[in-house]
Amino acid sequence: MVKYYSLFGGTTTDTEIQVAKENQIVISEGPGAMRDRLVIYKVEHDANGYMYHLVNLETKAIRRTDILRPYSRKFGIGMYYTDAPAEFMDAFEAAALVAEAEQKAKDEADAKARAKAEHDRIAAIGAERLRRIMPDNVQGVILAELNITEYTDPSYECRETRRVRTVILGFSTTSRKGFGELRKAAANLPETAYLAEYNKDYELRYSGFTLGKSPSYGWSIHKMTHYTREGFIDALAYIAGDENNIRLSSPKPERTPEQEQGQTTVQGDFILVNYSEKAIALFGDTKPIKDALSDLGGRFNGRLTYRGEKCAGWIFPKAKEMQVRELIGMAG
Template identity: 45%
Template sequence: MGKVTLLFAGKSYDTDVQSVRENQIVIFDGPYNMRQRMVVAGIAHTQSGYNYRLIDPETAEEHTADLIRPLRDKFGIGHYYDDEHPEFMDAAEVAALRTRADALKAEQEAARRAAAEDAERLRTIGAERLRQIVPDDAVAVIIGEQHESECDPYTDYFGSRIVRTVILGFSTHTRDLFPEMRKAAARFEGTAHLAERNGEYEHREKYSMGHGYYLGTHRYSGWQVSKESCRDKEGIIKRFAVVAGNSDNVCIENPAPVQTTAPETVADARVEIVEYSEKSIAVFGDTKPLRDTLRDLNGLFRAYLTHDGTRCAGWIFSKRREQEVRSALAAYLK
């Protein structure tokens, strides 16, 4: 009933036989040469055999194991004990360690409950927000994700974790189009630099273990812009409700009409309109107070443009919209 066979190790073990005693030190051999010392802080016998409560003496983090093998049988990842020279921790120290572990476990559980409650609150707020702004025919979301590298070249591990997600727009199709992603990238300060048409930002990794199509300067760090397909509007709401619970994570186009009268707060803003190419014009200067107006005019923000021989930020427009742009910005022209 409690027999475990490890095929690659060529060994069988009876988990109904107790292998270690309380207060005994065991070693966990993990991946990438990770080795962790733990002490046996409790032993229980169940229908499937013995189960061991293990605690890390340094962190007080708790683990469990149902198989602890002798060190002489070491093969692969697993828990081991020294059967020739067993090592034990003082019983009083183990008792104190149990108290620390119980307190840490309670603290972690409280944090998990608080996080779950906060996520549910955000989910409710975000679902209502998305229900109002997601088009009825939307089937995909363009998002920006901030990646934090977890690469470790010494162990040959490469990866990252996502520390923030923002919604940049919605789409009525599921095709991966970089122009669409670039336009969406311009709506958020963190991804604005990816709005520049630069082949080095375009990544096509639709293969096994690839990251799909995305805009980014680095695979494992910084901001990336990509498109995520969802079934329909309700699918989008379900998938991104928690993200949208924070209004700072929703950076979509403002559908309000173009503002042609200068509000008092931007009365001092001064901009310059120049011919940027045969088919485009650019707006340079103090554009930050006017970003909503420029965005409503279907402008494309680019962090790196060239003006008067220097690199600077600006807004690009089709030359066909020049008159409309000049009319809307008439009060701010230099």
């Protein structure tokens, strides 16, 4: 026998006393205006008292409880049996509802079992893949994560952040955290390549050395530490089960023969390259013509990347290419 005391309601529930019967309607009061109707389909008694088995009339979800209070004395969140007068469901309808609920519960359990088996299969593939490529002395794994934040109520006061994808960008042999290592790994994924360029605004120290616009939405990069090698493998096995989620080197963009021919042009002390789809970059001894380059709309950047190394140079829109070529004597 168990007794429950409610300080707020000023009531006592003795589970040794049966307060409701089979087929009787129960009201479940939740927060706010949440209210569900259930029916008792079985009442059991054991050494702890009475246990009531219920099924939700709307969702067909099966529940059980040993605490039922009269609805006429409702005082807050809880389960209440209808009284004054008591409300009952037809026994045949209740039996049909229970059969439907039990089949639904079985189908859900089978679906969960199949999902777990598939999860385990993919994780086993990922674990084997990681054991082949992860260094023995690994102390950190650099991850890129794509998060989205959604508001969960019409008032926009409550929101939920959900992780959509995780990509393994690299392994580290030190547990020390720093933004340089994250920026280098960012180039391995096209979606995060823009983070490879230094930008202090993307250094999110308050969230534990995270690189990105925000850890709550969009892509961000951080370093996972404090695991053993097997710990890393266990934690990342399912992610690694999809080989697209492992990007350990920078992708080489496909280019047409015409693009390859004009990708890099050398003239005297100048090197002109196609820096991106929308920009060109000029490297070399540009100091004597810096004013002219600026007049053309160029922007000097001391941390551009050329052949894998940081290099100072000028960035221009692709539309300015012919004017830049004329200035440095490459036209024609």
